[in-house]
């Protein structure tokens with residue numbers, strides 16, 4: 001089956017913000033990322049702040065051009081397309097939902113205008129058909145019709161995020177990327193928005209990439225979970241295996257620290273700070289915080305190894321044994337290994 005989007009060996013390198021105008025320092029925001037998203041699949045992306053989740057999300061929807069590597073839509077290289085074709089391909093093929101709907105929506109445009117805009121820009125249907133589509137989109141995301149002429153400032157946070165979701169769906173995209181779609185919302189409406197996304201994904205057969213700090217939610221929403229560390233994808237795990245059968249020590253540590261998933265255990269300690277993305281450690285970037293690391297980890301970044309389950313792969317010289325539960329790892333005084 002052709003992937004909706006396929007990223008191959010993508011690197012994103014920025015000039016460091018902190019180093020002043022003439023700095024030679026570089027931030028390695030994304031390093032050698034490979035990811036393919038199949039139609040109808042939900043891929044969750046987890047990792048600590050600054051690990052490159054948003055960068056990957058932006059690369060997937062063509063907002064960020066990789067410094068090197070390729071991004072293909074339905075097998076065609078996005079950045080080799082003429083600009084007008086690229087804009088049309090991305091505009092119609094993808095939708096992006098951002099963290100904060102207050103800043104993502106133009107505060108001067110009514111709900112109707114926000115939703116009609118992409119239809120106008122891409123010349124979809126007659127005027128009457130576009131108005132029908134606006135009504136359809138509002139009903140799809142559970143917005144009452146009476147709100148069509150409201151401005152974003154007159155809506156609640158949850159309603160604003162529903163508008164942003166409807167806008168992302170306006171052109172019937174095959175891929176929606178949601179970057180922390182609930183983190184700016186009140187806890188009381190988060191579950192409603194997540195349920196809406198799950199429902200839409202089922203009904204519309206969308207491929208969804210779901211980026212979040214909230215590991216519990218990622219696990220619940222996703223078919224497959226991508227773990228990122230310091231700009232690199234270090235593991236891809238079927239969602240059902242991620243808590244107890246992940247092989248990468250970092251994935252285990254992240255999930256062990258999630259309240260409610262493995263209670264009552266102490267989390268696997270992540271010692272020390274995340275190294276700077278300007279000077280990532282040689283070899284495996286996680287080695288400076290990993291209880292399993294030895295000298296070999298400083299030499300090379302391991303290639304991906306396949307685990308026994310299809311769709312599960314990891315990059316680690318000393319993976320956690322497949323049959324060791326996370327609870328057992330913690331009980332056996334983990335930091336003293338190897």
Ligand SMILES: Nc1ncnc2c1ncn2[C@@H]1O[C@H](COP(=O)(O)OP(=O)(O)OP(=O)(O)O)[C@@H](O)[C@H]1O
Pocket residue numbers: 014015016017027028029047048049050051052053054055056277
């Ligand atoms: N335009 C930019 N210029 C310089 N550095 C950048 C730029 N955009 C991102 N970065 C840096 O790239 C790295 C990855 O950033 P990114 O926003 O992708 O991480 P993230 O995992 O999404 O973080 P968070 O969870 O906090 O949103 C970080 O070190 C960040 O500071």
